[in-house]
Amino acid sequence: xxxxxxxxxxxxxxxxxxxxxxxxxxxxxxxxxxxxxxxxxxxxxxxxxxxxxxxxxxxxxxxxxxxxxxxxxxxxxxxxxxxxxxxxxxxxxxxxxxxxxxxxxxxxxxxxxxxxxxxxxxxxxxxxxxxxxxxxxxxxxxxxxxxxxxxxxxxxxxxxxxxxxxxxxxxxxxxxxxxxxxxxxxxxxxxxxxxxxxxxxxxxxxxxxxxxxxxxxxxxxxxxxxxxxxxxxxxxxxxxxxxxxxxxxxxxxxxxxxxxxxxxxxxxxxxxxxxxxxxxxxxxxxxxxxxxxxxxxxxxxxxxxxxxxxxxxxxxxxxxxxxxxxxxxxxxxxxxxxxxxxxxxxxxxxxxxxxxxxxxxxxxxxxxxxxxxxxxxxxxxxxxxxxxxxxxxxxxx
Amino acid sequence: xxxxxxxxxxxxxxxxxxxxxxxxxxxxxxxxxxxxxxxxxxxxxxxxxxxxxxxxxxxxxxxxxxxxxxxxxxxxxxxxxxxxxxxxxxxxxxxxxxxxxxxxxxxxxxxxxxxxxxxxxxxxxxxxxxxxxxxxxxxxxxxxxxxxxxxxxxxxxxxxxxxxxxxxxxxxxxxxxxxxxxxxxxxxxxxx
Numbered sequence: 001x002x003x004x005x006x007x008x009x010x011x012x013x014x015x016x017x018x019x020x021x022x023x024x025x026x027x028x029x030x031x032x033x034x035x036x037x038x039x040x041x042x043x044x045x046x047x048x049x050x051x052x053x054x055x056x057x058x059x060x061x062x063x064x065x066x067x068x069x070x071x072x073x074x075x076x077x078x079x080x081x082x083x084x085x086x087x088x089x090x091x092x093x094x095x096x097x098x099x100x101x102x103x104x105x106x107x108x109x110x111x112x113x114x115x116x117x118x119x120x121x122x123x124x125x126x127x128x129x130x131x132x133x134x135x136x137x138x139x140x141x142x143x144x145x146x147x148x149x150x151x152x153x154x155x156x157x158x159x160x161x162x163x164x165x166x167x168x169x170x171x172x173x174x175x176x177x178x179x180x181x182x183x184x185x186x187x188x189x190x191x192x193x194x195x196x197x198x199x200x201x202x203x204x205x206x207x208x209x210x211x212x213x214x215x216x217x218x219x220x221x222x223x224x225x226x227x228x229x230x231x232x233x234x235x236x237x238x239x240x241x242x243x244x245x246x247x248x249x250x251x252x253x254x255x256x257x258x259x260x261x262x263x264x265x266x267x268x269x270x271x272x273x274x275x276x277x278x279x280x281x282x283x284x285x286x287x288x289x290x291x292x293x294x295x296x297x298x299x300x301x302x303x304x305x306x307x308x309x310x311x312x313x314x315x316x317x318x319x320x321x322x323x324x325x326x327x328x329x330x331x332x333x334x335x336x337x338x339x340x341x342x343x344x345x346x347x348x349x350x351x352x353x354x355x356x357x358x359x360x361x362x363x364x365x366x367x368x369x370x371x372x373x374x375x376x377x378x379x380x381x382x383x384x385x386x387x388x389x390x391x392x393x394x395x396x397x
Numbered sequence: 398x399x400x401x402x403x404x405x406x407x408x409x410x411x412x413x414x415x416x417x418x419x420x421x422x423x424x425x426x427x428x429x430x431x432x433x434x435x436x437x438x439x440x441x442x443x444x445x446x447x448x449x450x451x452x453x454x455x456x457x458x459x460x461x462x463x464x465x466x467x468x469x470x471x472x473x474x475x476x477x478x479x480x481x482x483x484x485x486x487x488x489x490x491x492x493x494x495x496x497x498x499x500x501x502x503x504x505x506x507x508x509x510x511x512x513x514x515x516x517x518x519x520x521x522x523x524x525x526x527x528x529x530x531x532x533x534x535x536x537x538x539x540x541x542x543x544x545x546x547x548x549x550x551x552x553x554x555x556x557x558x559x560x561x562x563x564x565x566x567x568x569x570x571x572x573x574x575x576x577x578x579x580x581x582x583x584x585x586x587x588x589x
Contacts, residue, residue, distance in 0.1 A: 004416070004423045004431075116435060136458075166435035167458050172416055173430050174423050266458040273456055354435060358459050 007168035012037030014145035021072035024063030057082035071195035080107035094129025099152035116354020117165035119317035224295040257286025263314035405470035410534030415446035420556035421548035472496035500582035514540035539572030540579035
C-alpha cells in the first residue's frame with residue numbers, strides 16, 4: 001500500500017511487517033518517534049510483541065540480547081549518545097551471534113550538544129561485528145529493515161539499519177509499504193540453531209581460553225564474508241518480489257564516468273541531481289553510493305573505481321587525526337590496483353552536525369577537484385572559521 | 398518541482414499543514430516531501446515547515462532555500478517584521494497570508510502574487526481552537542487549494558481527515574469556506 005510517512009514511520013511499519021516478538025527500547029531524539037510508532041502498534045494489537053520499557057539504552061539492547069538468546073525475533077532503535085551507551089552490549093550481541101536488528105538514526109555526538117545528523121555515531125561502532133546499511137530514502141528504510149532480518153538470521157550477525165536525522169527521520173514522503181503476505185513469504189519465522197531451552201539447560205557466554213577465542217572471532221569474520229553474497233542475493237530476491245532491487249552499492253551514470261562521487265545516505269540522493277546537471281554540461285561524472293558498509297564490499301568497489309580519473313569521497317563523519325572513515329576504507333580497497341589503474345582520490349569532510357549539503361556544495365567539491373583547484377587529500381568543506389580549523393584552536397560557544 | 402515554505406508560530410500547526418498538503422498532493426498522484434525546520438520548537442516562537450511536490454520522485458534532500466510559494470499562518474510575523482518571510486522567494490512566486498486585511502496592504506513585500514484570507518475568523522466560526530489561539534492550518538489550506546490549483550478540495554478534505562486527529566468534519570468545512578473566501582492580487586506582469 002502506498003502511503004505518506006516519515007523515515008521513522010517507515011522503520012515502524014517495516015518492524016510491524018517483520019513480526020518481532022520482543023521490542024526493548026529507550027527514547028532519544030531523533031529516534032523517539034520510531035519506538036512511539038511501534039509502541040502504538042503493539043498497544044493496538046497490530047504487532048503481537050512484548051514491548052519492554054527500560055531505563056537506558058544499555059538495558060534496551062540487553063533486553064534484546066536476552067530475548068533473542070531465547071529464540072525471539074527482536075528490535076530496538078537508538079541514536080548517538082544512546083548508541084554509545086549500548087557499546088558494551090553491542091559487542092556482546094555480535095559475539096553471541098544474535099541476529100538482532102537495530103535502527104540507528106544518525107545523530108552527531110556531543111559536545112557540542114547536537115540533535116542533527118552525522119555518521120560518527122554509527123561508524124564508531126564499525127569494529128563490533130554488526131553489519132551496517134545506510135539508507136537514502138524512506139522507501140529504502142522500509143525495504144532494508146525487512147532485508148536486514150533475513151540477512152542477519154541467515155548469517156547470525158546483527159544489523160544496524162541507518163538513517164539520517166531529520167533529512168530522513170522527520171521527512172514525510174510517499175512510500176510503498178508492502179503487504180503482510182508478501183513479507184511473510186519473504187521472511188520465515190526465526191528459527192535459531194541454538195537457543196536457551198528450559199528442557200536442555202546450558203550455560204552461554206562462558207570463559208573462553210586462548211586456545212579457542214580466536215576461532216570464535218574467525219567465525220565472525222567468515223560470517224561477514226558470507227554476508228556479502230547474502231546481501232546481494234536477498235537484495236535481488238526483494239527486487240523480484242517488489243520491483244525494487246538492491247545491491248551492496250548503487251551505481252548511477254557510472255558507465256563511462258571519469259569523475260566519480262562516492263557517498264552514502266541522503267547526500268547520495270541529492271547528488272544525482274548534480275550528476276545529471278554535470279552530464280548535461282559534458283562532464284563525465286557518476287555516482288557510487290555506499291549502501292552496505294559492513295561487510296565492506298572491498299573487491300566490488302575496487303573493480304568499479306579501477307581506471308577512473310578522479311574519485312571524490314564525501315564523509316559526513318571524521319576519524320580525528322586521520323581521514324573521513326569512508327575515505328580510509330575506499331583508499332584501502334584501491335591499494336591492490338596497479339599504479340596505472342589507481343584513480344586520484346580526494347576526501348571531503350562535509351555536513352557534520354546536520355549542516356546541509358546542498359547541490360551547489362556537491363558541485364563545488366566535484367568541479368573543484370575536476371578543474372584542479374582542490375588538490376589536498378582531505379578538505380573540510382565550507383568550514384566557517386578557517387583559521388581556527390588550521391591551528392586546531394577550539395572556541396566553545 | 399514546486400517548493401513551498403510555511404511560516405507560523407509554534408503551536409499553530411505549520412508542520413501539520415505541510416503534512417496535509419503532502420497527503421492531498423499524494424492523492425493527486427504527485428510525489429511529495431514534507432518536513433519541519435530541523436531543530437527544537439517553542440510554542441509561540443516563529444517556526445517554518447516545508448513541502449516539495451513533483452511529477453517525478455523527489456531526489457533533493459536538503460532544506461528549501463528558494464521556494465515557489467509561501468503560506469503565512471500568522472500576519473504578525475510580517476507586520477512586526479519578526480521573520481523575513483520573502484527570503485529566497487522566487488520572483489513571481491505566490492504568498493498566501495492569514496489576515497483580515499486585503500492583499501494590496503502586503504504589496505510592499507515585492508513582485509509576488511499576494512492572496513489573503515481571514516483563516517482565523519473562519520476557524521473560530523467552526524470552533525477550531527480558542528479566541529487567542531485559533532487553529533488556522535486547515536482553513537488556510539482551502540485557500541491554498543483555490544489559489545494554486547495544486548490540490549482539489551475533495552483530496553484536501555481526505556488529507557485533512559487522514560491527518561487531523563480531532564474534529565475532521567469541522568476542519569474540512571472550514572477549509573471549504575476559506576476556499577471561497579480567498580482574495581488574490583496578481584503580481585504585476587505575471588498575468589495571473
